[in-house]
Amino acid sequence: MAEIELRHIEKSYGETAVVKDVSLSIRDGEFLTLVGPSGCGKSTLLRIIAGLEAQDSGEVVVAGRCVDDKRPKERDVAMVFQSYALYPHLSVFDNVALPLRTRRLSFAQRLPFVGRALPGRGGIEKAIRAEVEQAASMLDIAHLLHRKPGQLSGGQRQRVALGRAMVRHPAVFLMDEPLSNLDAKLRVQMRAEIIALHRRLGVTFVYVTHDQAEAMTMSDRVAVMTAGELLQVGQPEQLYRDPQDLRVAEMIGSPKINVVSCDHWMSLGASLPPGVDGNTTHLAFRPEAVGIAAPGDRRLNGVVTSVENLGSDIFLNVALADGCGAVVVRTHPDVSRSEPGRPVGLQIDPACLLQFDGAGMRLRQADQVEAAA
């Protein structure tokens, strides 16, 4: 059992605040992803949970126990780093065995030179060997145990890093962009393996990434951070369909959500959809909420600038008139064939229209408030 509770965490480096009053509870056994642009404080938050950095104020509670005065090794957390952080001078076996050795061997047994000769060490080493081999065969790296990290490929190093983290059965796994050094194909494969690992181990995973696709596909819940602030926490589909903040809406989903300001909307001669709040300054809609229609009087009109055919979908980039921005439209290949230069009208599903005020906060219509509740 290891739920994590962050209470009003603050952290700044000199003048710059990197984490601003973040409170977050992570359930036991949950896969939670912290997602945000680089420099948003998500890695710092992860290192604060691990105990590698001290927060300026606030509390970290793991499994009901405040761990603020605990050192990293006493927190029962394991971490996988972006650069894997394997020890280059040790073999794969020694890399994976190190956390077990530091925990099981006594201080005297760990001393240089003399420790090797002390009684009792042989038996412990034997048990460690068995466990390392078990973890290695689970991750399919058993044949690499005698190699040095420098002789491994990126994917293999990633597995070794995972092995080193899981071999001591921590209550919490922290992962700091573990896949960003891998190529695209391997990344997708490792994604699936990490999900499977989470399912098999059943412990709490906190995963940091800047890749919203990783966040969406892997997590039970996603926490979106920007500039040190926690914007919203929710299930991936909830963040996608029901973002509370314009920044969340823009970060989640690919291609990005379309945002058109009300001023532009009106200057283009289109009438605002019914039910738009008086405080609304921006209207946003997903590419799949737009349809292509004939250019018309009271709707948004534009010109197709490019066509991206992905096979299953076609994305049309439509430039609005008078430099009022561009809109991406997702269409089915069978439905429409458009070529660049064609003037089109945009038909937007009013039910999928999201309204945001000047500060970027979501404004809900009455029926949406009900639905959200």
Added chain:
Amino acid sequence: MIARFPDRRFAGRVARHAILILTAAFALLPFVWMVSLSLKPPEEIFQADFHLWPTAFHGVENYRVALTAAPMFRFLLNGLLVCTAIFALQLLVCIPCAYALAKLRFRGRDTLFSAVLVGLLLPPQALAIPHFVLLNVFGLLDSYAALILPWVISTFGIFLLRQFFRSIPDEIIHAARLDGLGEFEIIWRIMIPMTTPALAAFGIFSIVAHWNDLFWPLIAVRSAEISTPALGILLFRDDEAGQFLGPLMAGAVIIVAPLLVAFLIAQRRFIDGLAVTTMK
């Protein structure tokens, strides 16, 4: 491209090698001369014409005198003892210092590092008198301690190792802390093995400097029993006649030889060590 300018490439190569040979010869000449003199009889040393190889081979006699007239082995042993002790104690001080300055965050760290840099600027000779007075107060003059203690804290070593330690990614140290290693264990198990080239480089600097040092032993030590090689060799100096120039040179060859051997061994470690750290 290569085929089109073969002449120019060849000329460049010749020029490059010519320059290298010239500078190498320039650096080697004193050593060659030393070896040459150590093999010659006294008459030949002062002859006007110069032969690289002596016409009358006097090497055996010179080396026998060098080894027997003074306790040469004693000097070499002293040198070994003093240099090892200095280097070992330097590492004991430098490595934790360098680690703290490179990887730990604490108040006043940058000021401390500036102090190290200032220490780097001070010539060791400037400290000779304070050191002498201090050792005198503690009654340690004319002892091994007098030869060793003033050199235990090497600002150069702290500086050099700090630069190397900084190049080790923080993530490795974070991983080590999460794996349960204490700070001293991180130093022993992670930092030292990952920076062997730096340690070897520092070792060469330190050992060469103290093996060859004449200035400080001349001040701190008087008894022949604890003389270092450089100091011991002075015994061959004879102002009246040049009689002992041959044995002097033979003695010089004898004290330089261990350094050359040590360097060749360390050079091998250099390459091994570099191969480890370049792995990413």
